[in-house]
Each structure stands twice: as structure tokens, then as C-alpha cells.
Amino acid sequence: MDIKKIIYVLRALGIRGILRLLVYSIQRDKINRKFAPKPDSSNGEAPGNLQSVTSVRGGIKVHFEHASVEAVSLGPGLFKISWEPGKETYPYSLEKFEWEPQPLIREVKDESCTLSTGEITLSVSRAGAIHVMDRQHNVLRADNPPLRYGERWKLSSRLTPEEHIYGLGERTAPLNLRPGSYVSWNTDPGGNYSSTADPLYIGTPIYLSLSSHGSYLVYFENSFKSRYVIGDDFEATFDGGKLSYYLIIGSLETIFEQLAELLGLPLLPPRWSLGYHQSRWGYRSEADIRKLVDGFMAHDLPISVIHLDIDYMDGFRVFTINTKRFPDMKRLTKDLDSKGIKVVATINPAVKQDPDYKVFADGVKNDVFCKLPGGKVLGGVSWSGWSVFPDFTNAEVRKWWSAQYQFLLDSGISGIWHDMNEPVSMSIWGDMSFPEMVQHDMEGRGGDHREAHNLYGLLINKTGHEALRQMLPDKRPWIFSRSGWAGLQRYAWNWTGDVESSWEALKQTIPTILGLGLSGHAFSGVDIGGYSGNPDAELYLRWFQMATFLPLFRTHSATGTKPREPWAYGEDTTSIVRNFLKLRYSLMPYVYTLAWKTSQSGVPPVRPVFWDAPGDPKLWDIGDEFMLGDAILVAPIVYKGATARQVSLPPGTWYSYWDDKVWQGPGEYLVTVSQEVIPIFIKGGSILPLEENKQLVLHIYIAEGKSVSSDLYFDDGDGYGPYRVDTLKVSYQSESCDITWDENGDYPFPYQSVKIILHGKKLEHAAADNVNIATEHNTIDIPVSRN
Numbered sequence: 001m002d003i004k005k006i007i008y009v010l011r012a013l014g015i016r017g018i019l020r021l022l023v024y025s026i027q028r029d030k031i032n033r034k035f036a037p038k039p040d041s042s043n044g045e046a047p048g049n050l051q052s053v054t055s056v057r058g059g060i061k062v063h064f065e066h067a068s069v070e071a072v073s074l075g076p077g078l079f080k081i082s083w084e085p086g087k088e089t090y091p092y093s094l095e096k097f098e099w100e101p102q103p104l105i106r107e108v109k110d111e112s113c114t115l116s117t118g119e120i121t122l123s124v125s126r127a128g129a130i131h132v133m134d135r136q137h138n139v140l141r142a143d144n145p146p147l148r149y150g151e152r153w154k155l156s157s158r159l160t161p162e163e164h165i166y167g168l169g170e171r172t173a174p175l176n177l178r179p180g181s182y183v184s185w186n187t188d189p190g191g192n193y194s195s196t197a198d199p200l201y202i203g204t205p206i207y208l209s210l211s212s213h214g215s216y217l218v219y220f221e222n223s224f225k226s227r228y229v230i231g232d233d234f235e236a237t238f239d240g241g242k243l244s245y246y247l248i249i250g251s252l253e254t255i256f257e258q259l260a261e262l263l264g265l266p267l268l269p270p271r272w273s274l275g276y277h278q279s280r281w282g283y284r285s286e287a288d289i290r291k292l293v294d295g296f297m298a299h300d301l302p303i304s305v306i307h308l309d310i311d312y313m314d315g316f317r318v319f320t321i322n323t324k325r326f327p328d329m330k331r332l333t334k335d336l337d338s339k340g341i342k343v344v345a346t347i348n349p350a351v352k353q354d355p356d357y358k359v360f361a362d363g364v365k366n367d368v369f370c371k372l373p374g375g376k377v378l379g380g381v382s383w384s385g386w387s388v389f390p391d392f393t394n395a396e397v398r399k400w401w402s403a404q405y406q407f408l409l410d411s412g413i414s415g416i417w418h419d420m421n422e423p424v425s426m427s428i429w430g431d432m433s434f435p436e437m438v439q440h441d442m443e444g445r446g447g448d449h450r451e452a453h454n455l456y457g458l459l460i461n462k463t464g465h466e467a468l469r470q471m472l473p474d475k476r477p478w479i480f481s482r483s484g485w486a487g488l489q490r491y492a493w494n495w496t497g498d499v500e501s502s503w504e505a506l507k508q509t510i511p512t513i514l515g516l517g518l519s520g521h522a523f524s525g526v527d528i529g530g531y532s533g534n535p536d537a538e539l540y541l542r543w544f545q546m547a548t549f550l551p552l553f554r555t556h557s558a559t560g561t562k563p564r565e566p567w568a569y570g571e572d573t574t575s576i577v578r579n580f581l582k583l584r585y586s587l588m589p590y591v592y593t594l595a596w597k598t599s600q601s602g603v604p605p606v607r608p609v610f611w612d613a614p615g616d617p618k619l620w621d622i623g624d625e626f627m628l629g630d631a632i633l634v635a636p637i638v639y640k641g642a643t644a645r646q647v648s649l650p651p652g653t654w655y656s657y658w659d660d661k662v663w664q665g666p667g668e669y670l671v672t673v674s675q676e677v678i679p680i681f682i683k684g685g686s687i688l689p690l691e692e693n694k695q696l697v698l699h700i701y702i703a704e705g706k707s708v709s710s711d712l713y714f715d716d717g718d719g720y721g722p723y724r725v726d727t728l729k730v731s732y733q734s735e736s737c738d739i740t741w742d743e744n745g746d747y748p749f750p751y752q753s754v755k756i757i758l759h760g761k762k763l764e765h766a767a768a769d770n771v772n773i774a775t776e777h778n779t780i781d782i783p784v785s786r787n
Contacts, residue, residue: 013383018428024381025427028435035373035437040150047083047128047145053113058101060115062124067148071115071122071130074099077249078258079122081130083146083153086242089223090393090442092455092462093487095264120249132247138213144233146243153243157234163211164620165230166608167519169204170496172197175511175608175623177207178230185225186422186454186483188432191558192500192532195508201422201483201497203454205236206519208255210610210620217255219246219262219486223454240450252614253603259520260602264490266522268599270476271717272342273415273493274591275304276581277554280564284311285325286332292565293341299567301578302585306336307417307556308345316384318347319359319404321411333412344478345413348420349389349460350382359404363390368397370438370449378438380425389423389434392459393452394441401460402467409471415478416464418492421457422483457483458491465491474719480552486520489602493523495552501533506543507638511623513550517604523595524606525552532558537569538640538675541576545678546636548580549628551595551605576676589689589696589712594629596713605629613650616666622648631686631701632657635671635679645679647671653684653703653760660759684760686710687728696751700730700739702760707731714747722746737761749784756780 013020048065055061059072059079072080078099082088091097105116114123120140121133128145142158159165164176172195173180184203193200205220220226224240246262248255260266278296283289289306296303312329314320321329333343351360351369363369369388370378380387390397405416424432433453440452461481468477480493488494496512499505509526516524528543529535535543544566547553557564566577584591594605607627610619625635625648633654635647649665656663657680663669671679682688684703687710689696708730715723724745731738739756743749756766756779763778773780 017381017385020381020386021426021428024379024425025429027379028425028427029430031372031435031437035435037151040152042149044147044149044154046147050113050124050126050128053108055106058099059104060106060113060124062113062128064128067128067146069124069128069130071124073102073104073115073117073122074246075102075258075261076117077120077254078262079120079132079247081245081247083243085148086151086153087240087447087451088242088244089221089451090445090447090455091221092458093221093263093485095487095490096261132216132249134213134249140213140216140249141209141247151240152238153241154235154237155243157236159209159230159232159234160211160213162617163209165207165209165234167204167207167217167515168228169206169516169519169521170200170202170494170512171515172200172508172512173515174621175514176621177515181227181229183225183227184454185431186457186485188420188422188424188482189498190432191498193498194500195502195504202457202485202488202494202516202519202521204484204486204488204519204521206259206486207234208518210614212615212617214249215252215255215614216247216249217259219248219259221245221486223451223485225450225453252611253601256520256602256604260489263487263520265600265602266489266598267491268476268596269493269523270478271588271592272304272340273478274551274588274595275553276302276584277305277307277344277552278303278565279307279309279554279556280561281309281557281559282311282561283308286327286329289332289336293336293339295565295567297339299574299578301566301574302581303341305342305344305415305554307554308343310346310348310383312345313384315352316382317352317354317357317359318350318384319407320357329411329413333414337412337414342414343412344415344417344480345408346417346419347408348382348418349392349423349456350380350384350387350420350425351389352382352384353379353386353388360388363388363400366396366400368394368400370434370440372435373437373439378425378434380434382420382424382426387425389425391440391452392456392463393443393447395443397441398459398463398466401463402470405464405467406471409468414475415480416468418457418460418464418479418481418483421460421481423453423456454485457481458485458488461488461491476718476720480523480525484521489520489522493525493552494521495525495527495554497527498531498558499527501530501535501539503539503638503640505530506539506546506636507624509543509546510626510636510638513606514608514623514626517606518608520602522598522602522604523551525550525554527557528555529557529564531556532561534562537573540564540569541573541675542637542678544577545580546634546638548584549606549626549632549634551591553584579676586690586692589691590629590631592717593689593711593713597629597711609633609648609650612652613666616650618666619648619650631683631688633681633683635681637673637678642673644670644672647679647681649681653701654681655684655701655759656680657682662760682759687730692755694751695753695755697755697757698728699757699759700737702732702737702758705732714745714750716747724749751784754782754784756782 047067130143438449685706688699724747
């Protein structure tokens, strides 16, 4: 821990807290020295010569002198490749286990054996190299024979000179990770991480490759610490377990649909979660919360969610409420709910060691806490002091922890914020986690923290999700989490953690969020303004404008920082923030429909600008813009004092959201900006639904000769009741366009009238069902009879 982090913890915990950290740091290192296995210093063992080939269900198994590999086809363009020996990772991340056998052609030749689906051919050489080719014999992926170093595996895959690599979870790196080196070991980098920190909170080992031959995705199903060096080759090293990975080949949409089939679809969130969230470590009492709400009302600022950080707890003990500060939490949450504001409460997995604390005493009785070799319970350090930690790899422990949520839900809490779940045991130096040889149940087969560490955040989210599903069966669970792993999207959203307050951190947010989406984590966000610093008005405003278009739209900051409410910077800033807040709420029909589409397909709502034009190499490195769905391109301002910025537009016709100026892509343009305006473009051929004054407004942006179809999803905003999906189709002739509206579902249409606004053509005449309709300023108003 560096000096800045020591000062940060000292301010929060005092001298006694620092002394606890010192004691724990020494104890952790002593335990690691005593129990950790000795590193293997060999030069690495290759598989050796091929010995035999056998058929297995869906594929082949190739036996070598020192290893074996199984290659199985699970679906069109989906393969699983597993090298042995090594412990197989428990499949917590997977959603689907049974796959339909694929028609295959197996062939054994003198130099290799092959497995072909017709479209894709996978070959294994006599030395253990693996090549994957398309029908035209283009090599899509080329693995060298892997090397085995004791328990460790190392795999090197050759890359073409143009090949770009994206993902690997949460990274402070350019959008294209090549060149670079990265570690996957979920880590709390401290309360003020910079734009060069690695590793971070979510090290999901999923990456996307893009080249002129197409795209593929790899998921390494191995939870041990792993390291990646991306240069001329892609080198991956795993500290233990099997060398096992899934390979998905196809278009970007197909890849993410198949990834969602494998790992599970993201949840459809409650509608309120897509509104604005206000948070701070420092809202210490009910009076603070009520004053905060009054401020939003007084300044005419919409808000949907307030977050309670650890101040609401009794002595930072999880599943408690400080009744002196919050004398009637249930009344508070009920009052806020009547104003349309939900309350989210934070918890973390650390349980304070206190025999008078019910959660601790009950946990000891039920034997739920992680232990050292020899059976002694691990003692670590959290905000509450000396603490112990549940072993979420045990189903009975998950069941026990799940029951604890009832206390918060009975108090009217609507959502859960999982923090410190990398997991963290605070220390002054070294890894802020458990000793590596802490023992875990791993569903009865046993294991240690080297294997369980990266899974810990996933499993607390699984536990919380199951609790909310059981205890609030008529509501959709909403959890967001600082840490996780592949499969997290089934249970929780995430955010980028305790980022520093700087222009560089703002700029880094965009590729970080995009990389998370390309790693399967669809719903992400950031602490607006950074976590632990004091942004000036300009930095705060630019951060707010960018975050307006992210799924999790939240302001949060550390204890001791200056006020970060939207009115804290004066009315000039507040008025601009108000406009962007209201823009977000007007976009709700579009954003909610987009969230529904993500829950159906797995395709992330926030996407790189190359998403619809993956064949254009000029777009492959664009990491300071993003798409929100198919229709909206956002180019945030990430430099202080900027009066203009360069914007790269993909192919197509693009309209400025602000003034309807038309731009043609592909191309790069210098766009003027102001404090009030950032570049926002709407793609020609889009239907953008907005809600304005309780009316549905459909903005139709014309692209010459292009017919479009767009869905609109409606329901009550939560739960599992009736819904409807309306499909709008626009077809163009030379001087006219026809709009058809198909309805599907039982939910009544929620608007009394619909307004249609045409962009790109002058509207001269309109009719609905052969009845003429008055038009004015390219606008049509249509009354709607409710179902």
C-alpha cells in the first residue's frame, strides 16, 4: 500500500485500524510462506509426440506422450478445447451444460487429425499445435503446442499483424489491448486507482479478436490467477487447473448470442434502475437523506435511486442498521418510495468478529467461515475491524448467507450493492486478499484460495440474487457489484470502482466500459466525477454528460471529498446537468427497450463504434466514442477546455441530435462543442422513441432508400407480469414513406397520444388508415385508443 492509500485508510479507520492492517499483513505473509507450494522452475514440458486419437461425443480426444487434448463441437462455430492434466474448474460460470451433437467429419492423417463442421475445421498436429480455419482455409486461430510447468500451463497463440484484441474484463488500457500485459486476479487497487492500474476488480478471461478474416471470442474456463502478454503472439499463463477454453467464431451478434447461451443472459432490470442514482460515502443519517431528497426536488432534478454506503450500518457490521442515525429505516424507504425513489444498501462479505453480534455468532455456530490449513478460521481486516469471511463455494453457506438479506428487505431496501467482494482483507502491502492456501469447500471436492479467489465475487452475487428472487418473488432482483467473473451478468450489474478524479480517468472510462461489455458484462457504470478526488465543475460536468448514456447512471464519492450533488457547483453547472438528466429520462423508452433486447440476446447496450462495421479497420482503435444501441453515437469530451473534438463516424448517414445537421460516414470530422453540448449523433434509418410530457414521441431519421424496423418494449417496469412489444416498420419510396405498427402482447399501451417527428425530409402530407392528419413543422400528432 502506498502513502496515499495509508492516509486514506488512516482517515477512515484511525491509528488502531493501521495497526490491525500491519498485524494482518505480517500474518498473511507468514501463512503464505508456511503453506504455499514451491514454484516450479522447470523449462516447461511440451505435449510430446501424438500417441492415439479417440472419438468422443461431439469431437475427438488426442493423446500425446505427456498430455492429452479434447476438442468438442458444441454448436455452429462453438468449440471447447481442454488440455489435461489439471484440476477442472467448477462450472459456476456456465448456464448451459447439455448441447445437441453437431454433424461432424473426423479424419486422421499422417501429420494431423481434423474435426470439421463443414464451415469450420479444427486440426491438431502431431506435436499438439491447433489450427482453426474457415471454409476458404483462412486460418482464424493458431495455437502453438502448450507448455506445462508443474501445475502451470502456458499457451501461445499466433496473431496476424493486423489482429486486434479486446476485453479481458476490466482494464485500464486502450480499447485494443495489443500490445500489453495483463493479470486476471480480482484486486482492490485502493481508494484512488489511476489509469495505469492492473489488475482491477473484474479480471474475466474473455477476449474478442477482430481481423480482416472475421472475429472470434475465447473464454478461458480457468479461475486460477492468469497472465496475458499480447504482442506478436497472445501468451496466456495459468497458475493451476486445466488449460480449457471455449472458442466462438462468427459475426459479432452471433458471438455474443452464443456467449449468452453458454454463460447465461443478462437480467432484464427493473425500470427504476435505469434512472439516476445518487450516492456518497458520507450520507450518515436519515436527516442527510431527507435533506438530499429535498435538494433534488427544490432544484427540479429527477432522481430514481439513493444509495446507502457503510454509514447506515451499526459499527460497519453487515446486515445491521444504526438506529441512532436511521431510527426508522422502513418509514424512510416508504416515504422515498412514495416520491418514486428507491433505496439501495451496500454490504460486503466481511463479518466482524464480535460474539455479541448475531450474524457472527450464528455463522460460528453453522461453521460457515473460511479456514486455514489445519482448521483455524481465517481472521482478516475490514472496515468493522477484525473479521471473518463466508466460504461461498459451499452450498450450505450460500443458503445461510442468503437468509441474512431478509433483514434489509424487511426494512424496505429495494436493491443491493455488493462491495469489497474481490474478496478484500485490508493490508498495508501486498495482495489485499486472503492467504493463497485458505481452504474452500468447492462443492465438496475441496480446493484453496488460488482457485476460489476469482470466483468469490461471482458467488456472493449468485447468493444475493437467489435471496432476492425468493424473498421478493414479484420483483426483479437488482444487485450491482464491484467484483465478479464470467457469468456475473446472470446476477448483477457492475461499476468501475474507486477510480481517481482526473481527466485521464474520465478518458479511460470509455474503453474500460467497452471492454467490460465485450467480456460479457453488459450493464456497467462509473462513479461520476471519480471516487476519491475533488473534480472541478468542468470535469464533473463532462463526466456527467458521458455517464448520461451508460446503463448505471450514478454519482458516488469517498468520505472526506467535497459535495458532489448536482447543485454543488452553482446554477450554471446545475442547469446543464438538469438538461442531461431530463434527456436521460426522456430517452427511457429507448433505454428500457435496449435493456430488454440485451436480456434477450446478450448483446451489450454500450458498444464500440466498429460494431456495425467490423470490416472497417479505421474504426478498430476508436476508444473515445461509443454506441448506445444501434441508433445513438456519443463522443464525450475528455480534455479540459475543449472547444472542439475529432469524431469518427461509421458508414451511413448521421444526424446531429442537437440541430439535425447531416454528416456522411465513414469519415472523420472536427465537431465544435460547448459546455452545454457534446457530440451526439443519431444514425439515419433509426426510429428514436422519446417520452416528453407523458407523450410518446417517435423521431424518424431518414436514410435514403433504407427501410427500417424497430421494437418498443413496455411493461409495468418491474416484476413478471404482462408486457408488449410493438414493432414499427418504415419503408421509403421516392417521395413518401409508409409506417406500419404491429402490436404483440397483453400490456396496455401506456400513452394517450403519439407524436411523430420526421428528420431529413420535409413533411407535406400525412394520413393514418386513409384519414388525413394535420401536420406542422414536420410533426404529426396521433391520438391513441388504449387497449
